[in-house]
Amino acid sequence: MKYWTLTEADIDRIAIGCGILGTGGGGSTYHGSLRAKALLREGKRIRMVRPEDMTPDAQILGLGGIGAPTVGVEKIAEGGEGVRLLHALERHLGRKVDALLGDEVGGGNGIAPMLTAAMVDLPVVDADGMGRAFPEVQMTTFFIHGQAVQPAGLADADGNVLIVTEATTPKMLEKLLRAGTIAMGCTALMTTAPMSGDFVRRFGVPHTTSQAWSLGDAVLAARAAKADPLEAILKQSGGVRLMRGKVTDISRRVMAGFTRGKLTVAGLDADAGRSLTVEIQNEYLIAREGEKIITMVPDLICIVDSETGRAIGTEELRYGLRIDVLSIPAPVLLRSEIALESVGPRAFGYDFDFVPMGVSADAPAVPHYKEDA
Amino acid sequence: MLRIGVDVGGTNTDAALLRGSDVLATVKSSTTADVTSGVATAIRAVLAQAAVDATAVNAVMIGTTHFLNAVVEGRHLEKVGVLRLCGAATRSLPPMIDWPDTLRPIVEGGAAMVGGGVNYDGSELAPLDVKAIRAACRDWRAKRVPAIAICSVFALVDPRMENEAAEIVAEELPGAAISLSHRIGRTGLLSRENATLLNASLNKLGRETVGAFRSAFAALGLNCPLYLTQNDGTLMAAEFAERYPVFTIASGPTNSMRGAAFLTGLSDAAVIDVGGTTTDIGMLVAGFPRTRSEGAMIGGVPTNFRVPDVYSFGLGGGSIVRPGQQPTVGPDSVGFRLPQKALCFGGDTLTATDIAVAAGLVDLGDRSRLSHVTPDFARQMLAQMKASIETVLDRMKPSADPIPAILVGGGSVLVEGLLEGTSVSLKPDHFGSANAIGAAIAQVSGEVDSVVSLEGTSREIALEAVVSEARMRAVEAGADADTVTLAEIEETPLAYLPGNAIRVAAKVIGELRA
Numbered sequence: 001m002k003y004w005t006l007t008e009a010d011i012d013r014i015a016i017g018c019g020i021l022g023t024g025g026g027g028s029t030y031h032g033s034l035r036a037k038a039l040l041r042e043g044k045r046i047r048m049v050r051p052e053d054m055t056p057d058a059q060i061l062g063l064g065g066i067g068a069p070t071v072g073v074e075k076i077a078e079g080g081e082g083v084r085l086l087h088a089l090e091r092h093l094g095r096k097v098d099a100l101l102g103d104e105v106g107g108g109n110g111i112a113p114m115l116t117a118a119m120v121d122l123p124v125v126d127a128d129g130m131g132r133a134f135p136e137v138q139m140t141t142f143f144i145h146g147q148a149v150q151p152a153g154l155a156d157a158d159g160n161v162l163i164v165t166e167a168t169t170p171k172m173l174e175k176l177l178r179a180g181t182i183a184m185g186c187t188a189l190m191t192t193a194p195m196s197g198d199f200v201r202r203f204g205v206p207h208t209t210s211q212a213w214s215l216g217d218a219v220l221a222a223r224a225a226k227a228d229p230l231e232a233i234l235k236q237s238g239g240v241r242l243m244r245g246k247v248t249d250i251s252r253r254v255m256a257g258f259t260r261g262k263l264t265v266a267g268l269d270a271d272a273g274r275s276l277t278v279e280i281q282n283e284y285l286i287a288r289e290g291e292k293i294i295t296m297v298p299d300l301i302c303i304v305d306s307e308t309g310r311a312i313g314t315e316e317l318r319y320g321l322r323i324d325v326l327s328i329p330a331p332v333l334l335r336s337e338i339a340l341e342s343v344g345p346r347a348f349g350y351d352f353d354f355v356p357m358g359v360s361a362d363a364p365a366v367p368h369y370k371e372d373a
Numbered sequence: 374m375l376r377i378g379v380d381v382g383g384t385n386t387d388a389a390l391l392r393g394s395d396v397l398a399t400v401k402s403s404t405t406a407d408v409t410s411g412v413a414t415a416i417r418a419v420l421a422q423a424a425v426d427a428t429a430v431n432a433v434m435i436g437t438t439h440f441l442n443a444v445v446e447g448r449h450l451e452k453v454g455v456l457r458l459c460g461a462a463t464r465s466l467p468p469m470i471d472w473p474d475t476l477r478p479i480v481e482g483g484a485a486m487v488g489g490g491v492n493y494d495g496s497e498l499a500p501l502d503v504k505a506i507r508a509a510c511r512d513w514r515a516k517r518v519p520a521i522a523i524c525s526v527f528a529l530v531d532p533r534m535e536n537e538a539a540e541i542v543a544e545e546l547p548g549a550a551i552s553l554s555h556r557i558g559r560t561g562l563l564s565r566e567n568a569t570l571l572n573a574s575l576n577k578l579g580r581e582t583v584g585a586f587r588s589a590f591a592a593l594g595l596n597c598p599l600y601l602t603q604n605d606g607t608l609m610a611a612e613f614a615e616r617y618p619v620f621t622i623a624s625g626p627t628n629s630m631r632g633a634a635f636l637t638g639l640s641d642a643a644v645i646d647v648g649g650t651t652t653d654i655g656m657l658v659a660g661f662p663r664t665r666s667e668g669a670m671i672g673g674v675p676t677n678f679r680v681p682d683v684y685s686f687g688l689g690g691g692s693i694v695r696p697g698q699q700p701t702v703g704p705d706s707v708g709f710r711l712p713q714k715a716l717c718f719g720g721d722t723l724t725a726t727d728i729a730v731a732a733g734l735v736d737l738g739d740r741s742r743l744s745h746v747t748p749d750f751a752r753q754m755l756a757q758m759k760a761s762i763e764t765v766l767d768r769m770k771p772s773a774d775p776i777p778a779i780l781v782g783g784g785s786v787l788v789e790g791l792l793e794g795t796s797v798s799l800k801p802d803h804f805g806s807a808n809a810i811g812a813a814i815a816q817v818s819g820e821v822d823s824v825v826s827l828e829g830t831s832r833e834i835a836l837e838a839v840v841s842e843a844r845m846r847a848v849e850a851g852a853d854a855d856t857v858t859l860a861e862i863e864e865t866p867l868a869y870l871p872g873n874a875i876r877v878a879a880k881v882i883g884e885l886r887a
Contacts, residue, residue, distance in 0.1 A: 031563075035465050070824070070865075070876060071493045073561045075526050079465030115465075157462035158499075185492040248772055252865075266772060315865070316666050320656070320682070320771045 002369040003123065004048040006114070008037045010368075011046075016219050017212025018110030019311030020233065020302050025283040026107015026133030027069040028313070031076060035115050044118040049099060050365050051127040051204050054197030058098040060125055061086065061194045062142070063116055064109035066154070066177060067187035069315070072108075078157035081189040082116025085155035089191060092151055092163055097194060101125040103140050105208040106133030106283075107313075112189070126365060127204035131211075131331035132300050134343060135258055135282040137177060137192065138170030141333045144342050145203040148193040149173050156184035205331040211237075211363035219309040229309025230324045233302075238361060239328035242287055242294055243267050243276045244306060247321045252314070258282050263317055265325060268306075276325060278303070280314050281348055287325065295327040295357045296350075298334040298343045302326050329358040374431045374887060377419060378813025379412050380628050381437040384649060384709040387809035388415035390423050390430075394635075394814075398422035399806035401783075408439050409585040416593060427594035432885065436602040436628045436812040439582060440575050440618045444672035447475060451520050451550075452482035453573040454513040456506065456542065457566065458489025458525035458534050460499025468524075468566055473673035480574045482518035485509035489534045490526030493874065494826055498526055501534050503541060510545035520573035521546065524554035524566040529823040550576035550616075557619065559822040560876060564668050564677035571671060572619035579618030583611045600851065600885070604669075604678050606631045606661060606811065607818035608885060610851045622671055623680045625808070630655050630662045630681065632811030633779040636801035642777040643766055643795070646807070647784030649691040650706040654765050655683040657779075661860070684765050690784035691715075692725040694754060702728075702758050716742050725787055728754045735786045755789065763793045770794060781807035818860065819847030820880045827873040836862065839877045852883030 006014075015029040022029075036046065054060070063082050065072065082100075090096055100113040105128040117124045129140030140147070149170055153163040154177060162180045167173035173192075181188045218232035230241060245265040252261035260281050267274035276294070279286040284301035287294045295301050303312045306322045334343055335356060341347065344354040380387045386404045390397045400418040405411035412435065420427055443449045455468040468484040469477050487509065488502030513521065521542050525535045532555035539551050552573040558565030586599055599611040603620040606627035614621060626646070633644040640660040646653045656663040662681035669680040687704020691711040695701045707714035707722055714720040716727045717738030723746070729735045731743040732751040770776060778795040780788055783805045792798045803810060821843040825835045840859060848854050860882040864875050 031466060034470055038466075038470060068493070070560065073563075075490075075492065075498070076463035076562055077465045078461045078463070157460070157464075159461060185496075185498070246768075246771070268768070272773070318666050320663060320769070321666065322768055 001049065002053055002371055004126070004366065004368040004370070006040070006046040006048065008040055010213060011036045011040070011111070013213045013216030013220060014209060015111060016216030016310070017214065018105060018107055020215050020304060021105050021110065021131070021208070021212055021300070022107035022133045022311060022313065023283040023300050023302055024280065024314040025135065026104060026109055027065060027072060029108050029111055031072070032108045032111030032115065035079070036111055036118070039115065039118040045121065046114045046118045047123045048126045048209055049123040050369060051125055051201045051206050054099065054125065054201060056196060056198035058197035059095060059194045060099045060101055060197060060200050061089065061097045062101050062103040062129065062192050063113040064103045064190055065112050065187070066137070066190040067181050071186040075157065075185055075187055077189070080119070081155040081157060083119050084159070084161050085153055085189055085191055086116060086120065088155070088161045088163055089151060089153055089194070092165070093194065097122065099123045099125050101127060101200065101204070103129045103142070103192065104133055105131060105212060109133070110209065110212055124209070125200055125204070126209045127200060127206050128208045129204065131205035131208050131334060132298070133283050137174040137190070139343050141203050141205055141339065142192070142195060143170045144339050147195055147199070150193055152177065152190070152192045154180045154184060154188045154190050156188045160184060203333065205333055205362070207363045207365045210366040213366055214363070222309060230304065230306070230326065233304065233309060234326065237328045238358065239326045240358065242325040242327050243271045243274060244269055244324050245271055245276065247317055247319055247323060250317045250319065252280070259314060261314065265323065268322065278325065282314065284314070285348055286345070286350070287327065293355070296345050296354060297348060298330040298339070298354070299357045300328040300330060302328060327357050329356065329360045332360045332362055335360055375425065375429055376813045377416055377430055377433045378809045378811065379415060379433065379435045380625070380808035380812050381408055381412060381435065381439065382625065382808070383438060386411040386415045387806045388419040389803070389806050389809035389813050390419045390425060391810065391813045396803050396810060397425065399803050399809065401805065408437060408582070409589045412586065413589045413593060428596055430595055430597050431887070432597050432600060433590065433595060434600045434602060434608055434812045434815055435586065436624045436808065437621060438625055440578065441622045441671065443575060443578055444571060444622070444674070447479045447672070449578040450479050450574045451577050452518050453480050453520045453522050453570050454482040454509065454518040455484040455566065455570060456509060456521060456523045456538060457484065457486045458501065458523070458538060459486050460488055460490055460526070462490070462498060462526060463562060466563060469570070471563060471675055472567070476672055476674065480570060483512060483516065489538065491531045491534070493527055493530060493824055495531050501537055506538055506541050507545055510542055514546055520550040520552070520576050522552045522554070522566065522569040522573040524562065524569050526562060527824070528555035529560055552576070556617070559677045559878065560824060561677050564675050567674050568619055568676040568678060571674060571676065572617060575618040576616070579615045583615045586611070600815070602628055602812050602815050604680055605818060605880070606815055607882060608815045608851060613850055623669055623678060626653055626655060626681045626683045627662050628811035629781055629808040630657055630811065631815065632807030632809070633657070633781045633801070634660050635810060635814045636803060636807060637779050637799050639777050639779060642779050643769060644779050644781065645762060645766070645785065645788070646782040647780065647787060648689045648782045649711055649784060650687065650689045650708050651685045652688040652762060652784070653683045653685045654762070654769050655681050656769055656771065684769055686761070686765060688725070688758060688761060690724070690726045690787065694723045694725060694728060696723070696750065700754060700757070702754055725758065725784070729787050734789060755787065758787055759792065762788065766792060767794050780804060816882050817847055817850050817852035817885055818880055818882045819843040819845065819850060819852070821846065822876070822878040824874055824876045827875065836877060839879045840881065843879045843881045847881050847883050851886055853886040854883070857881050857883035
């Protein structure tokens with residue numbers, strides 16, 4: 001089996017990339033990367049494995065944080081949540097889990113499975129169910145392609161573990177997990193039903209940790225060379241720059257538990273005189289210039305600091321911030337007809353069909369995978 | 374009311390004497406290693422210049438980089454024991470995990486994570502573990518740790534456990550300097566804890582510095598209250614500064630921007646502070662500096678202090694000019710050696726100041742030493758400097774519309790005429806001492822940042838509760854209660870939180886109590 005054993009420098013790159021792929025949401029990677037590096041310093045290892053290398057009947061468990069990011073920065077994780085959840089689920093299933101993965105590569109959840117993996121020495125699959133961030137549990141390529149709804153579960157810092165043994169629909173599962181999360185103080189670690197190696201190979205968005213690493217590596221290289229980090233990101237991702245500008249207006253409000261809002265960007269430099277609006281539902285969903293829609297969900301709209309290439313989340317947006325808005329084609333799996341029902345514009349309440357921006361291409365795995373470790 | 378404002382920078386100590394809103398005198402003197410004697414010299418000089426007797430002064434306000442330098446240099450810091458009230462939570466990231474390896478061993482005095490803390494809704498996370506607190510105190514006593522930082526999960530929602538823990542610590546460790554996180558920072562456990570740690574670590578230096586100021590002032594015959602300026606440009610009484618030195622850590626840029634607002638009467642403008650080495654450009658919004666969205670790094674330690682959003686670049690009076698095919702100005706500078714190095718002062722280096730002298734913008738030194746600098750070249754260099762300011766200015770402006778610009782700082786003699794993108798470019802009287810004037814006119818503020826649930830209450834009542842807490846803090850810090858007004862209130866709806874929870878950050882500001 002080929003593994004990619006992560007170093008602290010890799011964690012820095014992956015964290016930057018997960019921030020960019022977070023499309024404004026997904027939560028901060030800061031705590032996760034601090035914790036990951038502390039675990040590596042304790043002598044633990046984090047090993048990545050490619051989805052195509054998994055045995056077809058391997059059992060793979062998805063892990064990720066659920067809750068309010070604002071709570072997560074205050075009531076920080078205890079650290080053993082994932083281990084308790086994994087063991088509870090293994091007891092319920094009556095068999096061992098072979099590898100972990102993240103449902104959502106965007107934001108802090110791109111790092112979350114690595115922390116538990118380091119503690120129990122399981123590999124992490126270089127794939128996820130979104131290739132970006134989405135607001136709801138059922139918005140994954142796994143659920144779209146029939147991942148079992150149960151068992152699923154939650155664990156909190158205080159030692160509580162909740163296993164959902166039956167849920168009628170993915171949407172109902174999302175509701176149950178939200179209710180459990182609230183009882184747990186609005187921050188918890190979550191898992192959905194275990195998947196087979198074959199299922200993840202077919203329906204996972206491949207090599208998204210690799211993609212995050214490559215984006216982060218490009219940003220750091222550009223910073224070191226005092227070059228434009230955005231050019232590096234575009235070259236790496238196949239994306240396009242929608243606008244370089246500054247935030248001239250930002251409105252946000254909470255509706256039905258989600259942050260909705262609208263951002264207006266006035267162009268700077270070569271884009272002077274142009275204006276772009278970005279509509280927000282926890283993530284950046286739609287970019288328009290005038291009436292014309294330039295990019296729409298599930299294609300990625302990412303916002304980074306013009307100078308550093310650091311991803312800017314929706315909660316950080318404020319008047320006068322100098323940003324680049326870019327757009328990256330969604331992974332192939334998100335653009336299928338069946339996927340668009342769950343993650344296309346209509347799934348977010350828009351009255352129009354998805355029109356793709358650019359050509360989808362799945363990211364290659366980084367060349368760091370080596371025989372055994 | 375007679376006030377003296379003092380700004381202690383890396384190179385110069387500026388002082389200004391004001392009667393009401395009239396600037397009576399300003400002086401510049403050298404910063405000294407002990408800070409205090411330089412401040413005393415500047416105050417003596419400014420009083421002499423205006424022929425005012427020290428006993429007539431009503432208040433002295435000091436802005437100093439002393440505490441910032443202590444952290445940056447890792448000097449004069451004390452060891453701190455950290456008491457985190459967290460129950461089982463947060464243990465994946467123990468205290469000081471994101472401190473730089475250079476500073477951590479200097480400050481680290483041992484951490485205890487014990488039962489305590491509340492949830493976002495104020496419900497108890499874990500009961501306060503009194504036994505564990507006493508055990509930690511015994512350990513700190515054995516190690517002679519002089520300062521303790523106490524930080525509870527969601528302390529801003531309910532600070533009572535921090536207060537209770539502080540009483541226990543005071544009992545076990547009489548004389549220990551105790552810093553409580555709910556008085557220091559904003560939401561975000563690690564960064565608030567870090568700021569609380571820094572504060573505790575600076576406590577001794579705070580007491581010593583304020584004590585030295587007091588004795589120096591007594592020697593000068595000053596018999597008036599002493600204030601220090603805070604990161605947000607407002608004041609805190611000296612006895613408060615002794616306990617919260619960390620609040621003074623980034624007050625420099627704020628003072629000069631506030632001074633610029635005062636000298637021009639403008640409340641919304643760009644402020645361009647041209648010093649000896651760098652130019653700092655920031656934006657005044659409603660009379661106060663626009664702040665950065667991310668928290669400040671202080672000596673490599675992430676905190677959640679809000680500091681002015683200032684863009685700094687290498688252009689100042691000491692910037693080195695290199696003629697040639699493509700002549701350049703800066704970014705390197707002769708800095709504080711300008712009086713020795715500049716050509717016009719008999720030195721060997723062509724500086725931006727020499728260009729200003731050659732162009733006749735200012736009369737300094739010996740102009741005849743600059744006969745080889747052609748008027749054409751001088752004009753070309755001035756235009757280049759102006760253009761570099763204009764580029765940064767355009768990035769900082771909120772929109773393309775022209776806005777007023779205020780030029781302050783000794784180096785602003787380099788800039789002549791209207792800057793592109795501005796409606797007017799002002800260089801007010803006393804522009805060289807805007808920082809000291811900003812300190813002199815500073816007001817008093819109170820700030821609260823907390824997560825509140827709107828369940829069972831109305832938004833208005835919840836907001837009012839936060840504002841009145843901020844008011845109380847302002848009055849405690851020396852504000853005249855009758856003049857306190859709401860300066861800013863920021864509501865952030867919290868996604869995924871039930872019960873319509875919002876985060877409210879409120880700041881009130883008032884005039885100094887006479």
